[in-house]
Amino acid sequence: MTARALVKYNGVARALHWLIALGIFTALALGLNSDGWKEAPWMPGLHKSLGLSVLALSLLRLGWRLTHKPPPLPAYTPAWQAMSAKGLHWLFYAMMIGVPLSGWIMSSAGPYPLNWFGLFDVPKFAVGKDSPLADAAHEGHEVMGFLFIPLLALHIGAALYHHYRLKDEVLRRML
Numbered sequence: 001m002t003a004r005a006l007v008k009y010n011g012v013a014r015a016l017h018w019l020i021a022l023g024i025f026t027a028l029a030l031g032l033n034s035d036g037w038k039e040a041p042w043m044p045g046l047h048k049s050l051g052l053s054v055l056a057l058s059l060l061r062l063g064w065r066l067t068h069k070p071p072p073l074p075a076y077t078p079a080w081q082a083m084s085a086k087g088l089h090w091l092f093y094a095m096m097i098g099v100p101l102s103g104w105i106m107s108s109a110g111p112y113p114l115n116w117f118g119l120f121d122v123p124k125f126a127v128g129k130d131s132p133l134a135d136a137a138h139e140g141h142e143v144m145g146f147l148f149i150p151l152l153a154l155h156i157g158a159a160l161y162h163h164y165r166l167k168d169e170v171l172r173r174m175l
Contacts, residue, residue, distance in 0.1 A: 007071040008173045016061040017174055020096060023054040024148065027100075031145055048107055049117045055100035062093050071173050088155060095148055102141040109134035 008014070027050040030043050037043045073082050107114050108124035109131065115121045127134050162170035 007169075008175075009070060010068060012064055013061070013068065013070070014174055016057055016064065020054055020057050020061060023050045023057065024096070024152070027051050027054060028145065028148060045115070045118070048103065048114060051100035051103045052116055052122060054096060055104070058093065058096035058100075062097070065093075073170065074168050085158070088151070088158075091151065092155070095144055095151065099141060099144045099148065102137040102144065105137035106134060106141055109137070 009017070027047055030047040030050070033043070034047075073085065104114070104122075105125050105127055109127040109129045111129075113121055114124055127137070159171045159174075162168050163172070
């Protein structure tokens with residue numbers, strides 16, 4: 001590690017990162033266990049509430065990211081790695097918005113009210129149960145949900161590679 005001071009993401013970016021990460025991991029675990037929803041009727045409501053939270057926090061984080069420059073990568077970072085990191089981050093924004101938005105559309109086509117942690121109702125989109133949009137949202141939600149897993153593994157793996165193999169400050173910028 002160099003003698004220069006560690007340049008971190010600001011506190012808002014770090015807080016949003018970890019809140020969104022917690023929401024994504026929990027929602028993914030619940031979504032992957034959807035067969036158990038019949039025995040645990042609280043699970044779909046929690047899954048949906050977490051998804052809505054991830055959506056709101058991700059929109060906030062995107063706005064923050066567009067108005068606040070992230071700390072630079074180490075100067076010795078190869079150009080291909082810098083471009084890959086940038087592309088992966090923008091893909092994450094698309095997924096963090098697209099997955100919960102498709103879930104919201106899909107839930108809007110269902111018969112049950114949509115609420116946020118039982119505290120208030122969330123308006124539904126005007127989508128019919130048998131509409132092509134509801135079908136596309138359902139399919140997209142599942143496909144993107146499964147694609148999230150290798151993307152998360154790549155993101156976490158890259159952070160750990162930087163921390164343990166390269167022994168640089170990349171991971172520490174988000175801690």
